[in-house]
Amino acid sequence: xxxxxxxxxxxxxxxxxxxxxxxxxxxxxxxxxxxxxxxxxxxxxxxxxxxxxxxxxxxxxxxxxxxxxxxxxxxxxxxxxxxxxxxxxxxxxxxxxxxxxxxxxxxxxxxxxxxxxxxxxxxxxxxxxxxxxxxxxxxxxxxxxxxxxxxxxxxxxxxxxxxxxxxxxxxxxxxxxxxxxxxxxxxxxxxxxxxxxxxxxxxxxxxxxxxxxxxxxxxxxxxxxxxxxxxxxxxxxxxxxxxxxxxxxxxxxxxxxxxxxxxxxxxxxxxxxxxxxxxxxxxxxxxxxxxxxxxxxxxxxxxxxxxxxxxxxxxxxxxxxxxxxxxxxxxxxxxxxxxxx
Amino acid sequence: xxxxxxxxxxxxxxxxxxxxxxxxxxxxxxxxxxxxxxxxxxxxxxxxxxxxxxxxxxxxxxxxxxxxxxxxxxxxxxxxxxxxxxxxxxxxxxxxxxxxxxxxxxxxxxxxxxxxxxxxxxxxxxxxxxxxxxxxxxxxxxxxxxxxxxxxxxxxxxxxxxxxxxxxxxxxxxxxxxxxxxxxxxxxxxxxxxxxxxxxxxxxxxxxxxxxxxxxxxxxxxxxxxxxxxxxxxxxxxxxxxxxxxxxxxxxxxxxxxxxxxxxxxxxxxxxxxxxxxxxxxxxxxxxxxxxxxxxxxxxxxxxxxxxxxxxxxxxxxxxxxxxxxxxxxxxxxxxxxxxx
DNA sequence: TTGAAAGCGCTAACAT
DNA sequence: ATGTTAGCGCTTTCAA
Numbered sequence: 054x055x056x057x058x059x060x061x062x063x064x065x066x067x068x069x070x071x072x073x074x075x076x077x078x079x080x081x082x083x084x085x086x087x088x089x090x091x092x093x094x095x096x097x098x099x100x101x102x103x104x105x106x107x108x109x110x111x112x113x114x115x116x117x118x119x120x121x122x123x124x125x126x127x128x129x130x131x132x133x134x135x136x137x138x139x140x141x142x143x144x145x146x147x148x149x150x151x152x153x154x155x156x157x158x159x160x161x162x163x164x165x166x167x168x169x170x171x172x173x174x175x176x177x178x179x180x181x182x183x184x185x186x187x188x189x190x191x192x193x194x195x196x197x198x199x200x201x202x203x204x205x206x207x208x209x210x211x212x213x214x215x216x217x218x219x220x221x222x223x224x225x226x227x228x229x230x231x232x233x234x235x236x237x238x239x240x241x242x243x244x245x246x247x248x249x250x251x252x253x254x255x256x257x258x259x260x261x262x263x264x265x266x267x268x269x270x271x272x273x274x275x276x277x278x279x280x281x282x283x284x285x286x287x288x289x290x291x292x293x294x295x296x297x298x299x300x301x302x303x304x305x306x307x308x309x310x311x312x313x314x315x316x317x318x319x320x321x322x323x324x325x326x327x328x329x330x331x332x333x334x335x336x337x338x339x340x341x342x343x344x345x346x347x348x349x350x351x352x353x354x355x356x357x358x359x360x361x362x363x364x365x366x367x368x369x370x371x372x373x374x375x376x377x378x379x380x381x382x383x384x385x386x387x388x389x390x391x392x393x394x
Numbered sequence: 395x396x397x398x399x400x401x402x403x404x405x406x407x408x409x410x411x412x413x414x415x416x417x418x419x420x421x422x423x424x425x426x427x428x429x430x431x432x433x434x435x436x437x438x439x440x441x442x443x444x445x446x447x448x449x450x451x452x453x454x455x456x457x458x459x460x461x462x463x464x465x466x467x468x469x470x471x472x473x474x475x476x477x478x479x480x481x482x483x484x485x486x487x488x489x490x491x492x493x494x495x496x497x498x499x500x501x502x503x504x505x506x507x508x509x510x511x512x513x514x515x516x517x518x519x520x521x522x523x524x525x526x527x528x529x530x531x532x533x534x535x536x537x538x539x540x541x542x543x544x545x546x547x548x549x550x551x552x553x554x555x556x557x558x559x560x561x562x563x564x565x566x567x568x569x570x571x572x573x574x575x576x577x578x579x580x581x582x583x584x585x586x587x588x589x590x591x592x593x594x595x596x597x598x599x600x601x602x603x604x605x606x607x608x609x610x611x612x613x614x615x616x617x618x619x620x621x622x623x624x625x626x627x628x629x630x631x632x633x634x635x636x637x638x639x640x641x642x643x644x645x646x647x648x649x650x651x652x653x654x655x656x657x658x659x660x661x662x663x664x665x666x667x668x669x670x671x672x673x674x675x676x677x678x679x680x681x682x683x684x685x686x687x688x689x690x691x692x693x694x695x696x697x698x699x700x701x702x703x704x705x706x707x708x709x710x711x712x713x714x715x716x717x718x719x720x721x722x723x724x725x726x727x728x729x730x731x732x733x734x735x
Numbered sequence: 736t737t738g739a740a741a742g743c744g745c746t747a748a749c750a751t
Numbered sequence: 752a753t754g755t756t757a758g759c760g761c762t763t764t765c766a767a
Contacts, residue, residue, distance in 0.1 A: 062544035064461065064521075066744055077754045082746060092752055112519040113457045114744030117759050120405070122746090134481055143475065147502060151509065156516050159500040161488060168492065175497050178453040180405075202404065286682060318686035341627060345659035347688030407760055418738045423762060433736055455760030458743050463762085 065108045074102040085110055116180045127155045127368065128176035128184035130169065132210075133284065134161040138311050138338050138357050139187070142209060145361025146185055153369055155182070164250065164284060170195050177204070183372045185364050187211050190252040205371040207364045211254050212381070219371060221364040221382045225255045228353040228386030229262025229307070230269075232335045235351070236305045236394055237270035241333055244272065245303035247292045247317060249284035249310050256284070259309055259337060278303055282313060289316020297324065297332070304332060305394055311338035318346065333394035349391035356384050406449045415443040426451055457521045468496045468709065469517035469525035471510065473551075474625065475502040479652050479679050479698050480528070483550060486702025487526055494710055496523070505591065505625060511536050518545070524713045526705050528552050531593040546712040548705045552595045553722070560712060562705040562723045566596045569694040569727035570603025570648070571610075573676045576692070577646045577735055578611035582674055585613065586644035588633045588658060590625035590651050597625070600650055600678060619644055623654060630657020638665065638673070646674035646735055652681060659687065674735035690732035697725050 067085075071078040076099060083091050084099040091099075102108075116124045127150055131139045143159065150157050158179065160172035166189050173195045176184055183205030188196045191214040200206050200218050208220040236244050246263045249256040260279070267274055277299060282288025289312060296303055297320065308314040314336035321332060328334055328348055339354035363382055371377060408426075412419040417440060424432050425440040432440075443449075457465045468491055472480045484500065491498050499520065501513035507530050514536045517525055524546030529537045532555040541547050541559050549561040577585050587604045590597040601620065608615055618640060623629025630653060637644055638661065649655040655677035662673060669675055669689055680695035704723055712718060 064744090068744080078745080079747085079754060079756095080752085083753085086746085090752060095752075109515060109519050111458075111521070111744050112516065113454055113521050114759090115746080116454045117452075117458050117743090117761090118745045118747090120759055134475075134484065135478075137476075137478075140475055140481065143502075144504075147504075156513075157501075159502075160498075161484075161500075163485075163488075172497075174450060175453065178450050180452070180454045315683040315686060319683065322686055322690070342656040342660065342687075345656060345663055345688060346683075346686055347690075349663070349688075405760090409760080419761080420738060420740095420763080421736085424737090427762080431736065436736080452760050455743090456762080458745090458759090459761045459763090461743055 064111065065106045066111070067108075070099070070102050070106055070108050073106065074099045120180060123372070124180050124182050125155050126179065126181045127157050127365075128179070128181045128186075129157055129159045130172055130176070130184060130186040131159070131161055132164050132169075132187050132189070133312075134163075135286075136284075136311050137340055138355065139210075141357030142361035142364075145358040145363075146365040147361075149362050149365035149369070155369070164189070169193075173199065183207075183368045185209055185361075185368055188213060191254050203375065205368060205375065207368045207371070209360055209364045217379045219364075219367045219379045219381070221360050221367065221384070222255075223355050223360065223384050224386055225258035226262040226265070228337065228355070228388075229259035230266045231262075231386070231388050232337065232353050233263050233266035233307055234269065235388060235390075236307065236333065236335060237266060237272060239333070239394060241305035241394070242272065243275070243278065243301065243303045243305070245278040245280070245296050245306045247289060247296070247306060247308045247313050248279065248281045249313060251281045253284065256281075256309055263307060282309075284310055284312065286312040286316040286319075289313035290320050291316075293317035293320040297321075297326075302332070305329070306332060306334045308334065308336045311336070311340060314338065314350065314352070318350075322347070329392070329394045335394050339389050343389065343391065346393075348393050350389075351391045351393045352389050354387045354389050356387075359384060405452065406447045407452070408449075411440070411443050411447055411449050414447065415440045461521060464713070465521050465523050466496050467520065467522045468498050468706075469520070469522045469527075470498055470500045471513055471517070471525060471527040472500070472502055473505050473510075473528050473530070474653075475500075475504075476627075477625075477652050478681055479696065480551075482698030483702035483705075486699040486704075487706040488702075490703050490706035490710070496710070505530070510534075514540065524548075524709045526550055526702075526709055529554060532595050544716065546709060546716060548709045548712070550701055550705045558720045560705075560708045560720045560722070562701050562708065562725070564596075564696050564701065564725050565727055566599035567603040567606070569678065569696070569729075570600035571607045572603075572727070572729050573678065573694050574604050574607035574648055575610065576729060576731075577648065577674065577676055578607060578613060580674070580735060582646035582735070583613065584616070584619065584642065584644045584646070586619040586621070586637050586647045588630060588637070588647060588649050588654050589620065589622045590654060592622045594625065597622075597650055604648060623650075625651055625653065627653040627657040627660075630654035631661050632657075634658035634661040638662075638667075644673065646670070646676070649675065649677045652677070652679035655679065655691065655693070659691075663688070670733070670735045676735045680730050684730065684732065687734075689734050691730075692732045692734045693730050695728045695730050697728075700725060 067078040162169040187210040212220045280292040336352040339352040343350040408419040411422045503510040528551040553561045621633040677693040680693040684691040
């Protein structure tokens with residue numbers, strides 16, 4: 054199990070091109086970088102050899118050499134690639150990065166803090182130009198340190214406390230409020246909330262909105278009706294079971310994210326319960342297939358693609374001008390009315 | 395919009411550690427790499443400074459220097475991150491990579507060949523140890539060249555023609571056959587097929603299975619009932635519309651992948667049609683929320699996580715032993731019976 | 736046990 | 752217009 058790397062598959066370097074073209078490596082480099090100070094004839098000659106040899110510049114060498122110029126590499130650190138919300142965010146980032154000639158290193162830490170730390174370290178030592186990250190919590194020391202060090206960073210979905218950083222987030226409290234408000238207006242009385250990981254700021258903000266909406270409608274707050282999970286499908290399944298097993302089960306459930314919603318739906322369907330007659334449900338996060346769910350899901354839509362896009366734009370602007378004042382973009386959510394409540 | 399990189403956020407290098415510890419950089423390097431030939435006292439002294447300075451080795455320099463040793467970096471090139479199937483595959487790869495101390499560069503080309511080429515180039519010039527890729531088609535020249543060059547590669551989901559390469563795929567023909575066979579047995583007569591991108595081998599293999607199943611049941615082949623899309627949600631929507639608008643619409647639809655299934659469902663629901671009474675549907679690719687769809691979806695399940703896991707294992711084995719004979723792993727699919735047909 | 740130095744592929748400053 | 756060279760941070764002989 055050694056590094057038996059007689060493997061060394063051949064790489065064409067500047068040197069080879071230079072030799073074959075009968076010029077210096079500097080000239081080849083100039084041709085590659087479209088430096089105008091090259092004699093047209095020389096340029097042609099060199100370009101020919103480049104083609105022949107299929108020369109491709111080595112990004113690693115470039116990055117090392119240019120430690121303080123642009124490497125055109127961005128890092129993306131997201132909590133859960135299985136959550137379609139983050140996939141959508143990633144798509145937004147990707148499109149902007151592609152347009153601006155940035156390559157991306159995408160790291161998924163699956164809500165695992167240890168993994169997150171590892172990836173953060175790796176990214177840092179890859180000499181990236183900047184990164185977009187959804188920190189585990191708002192006191193994520195590793196990310197805070199990176200910001201303080203001066204690495205261009207934009208936070209998405211979740212902010213950071215005690216440090217000035219660009220962020221693109223969503224009106225979680227309002228979104229949750231509108232959801233629970235809608236439930237209450239529709240006459241539901243025992244409204245439950247299944248939360249994602251409570252250390253995630255958005256989870257708490259959504260809980261806040263939930264509480265405020267109950268209060269606004271004079272509905273009592275029953276601690277039994279609030280359940281804390283880990284933001285994943287399985288916890289949606291399990292916590293929904295707990296809720297339904299309650300002596301006085303809820304008549305409606307507000308689920309804290311995508312995956313939890315899907316988990317809760319699974320439980321409800323397994324029990325043969327009817328939505329919304331037996332239990333109503335409203336989810337945070339819309340999915341493009343919400344209409345095909347049983348029944349079509351009413352949900353709070355976050356503009357995920359937009360979040361990613363804006364974040365990437367912010368990041369690139371910051372990279373180009375590290376001194377610009379930080380901005381905090383707060384996007385609106387939208388209540389998608391369908392028939393699950 | 396220049397590279398105004400006075401940005402240069404500080405990086406601690408071997409040099410600094412060496413200086414502060416009063417040893418040579420070679421010694422620090424030895425300590426970092428747990429080389430036993432260091433005096434215990436020296437080791438301690440150096441380790442202390444490393445901690446103090448929070449020194450982190452620069453992966454870029456390491457890769458450049460060790461062009462022919464291991465870089466512990468793998469590339470993953472997938473066609474569509476919005477397809478939950480690939481996300482699942484990616485998760486499998488990720489877990490294995492993590493266990494084996496490999497970092498991952500993930501590239502999503504969104505079924506865009508130009509993007510795929512770009513990413514392939516980037517990966518190559520990042521001096522990765524190897525990569526896992528789902529090529530656009532089986533004559534993907536770029537990937538073939540890379541294989542020929544000797545870069546360790548494992549193909550997933552789709553193979554390559556004319557070159558010896560490790561691959562992990564699925565029994566597409568069989569899977570499709572079982573789906574359509576099930577439809578026919580259930581009495582459906584006009585069975586349509588919505589295909590993904592026809593240049594993708596799996597699309598054609600699934601069509602093959604479809605045709606064989608029709609033949610096996612003595613059902614006529616109606617070219618009108620075969621539609622070719624681009625493997626994405628939108629084409630599922632559109633092609634399903636076309637199908638339903640036919641003078642003699644199908645009584646059942648076999649959808650070529652995940653996203654197409656979701657698109658077709660959307661169309662059917664928008665038209666207020668009942669599944670399976672008005673049209674039945676069976677999908678290639680299962681989703682963990684299939685049970686929560688309306689109605690619970692009958693589908694051909696691919697062991698996606700397993701595919702990724704096996705592929706990553708193959709790749710690491712190949713990296714460790716480039717001379718090992720190539721293998722072609724063909725995993726089985728499973729028909730998940732629910733109530734959409 | 737430790738250090739000096741070469742060199743990975745590249746860019747940019749400087750020299751010609 | 753072109754070439755020479757230093758150096759990015761690291762590992763690895765080779766010498767001491």
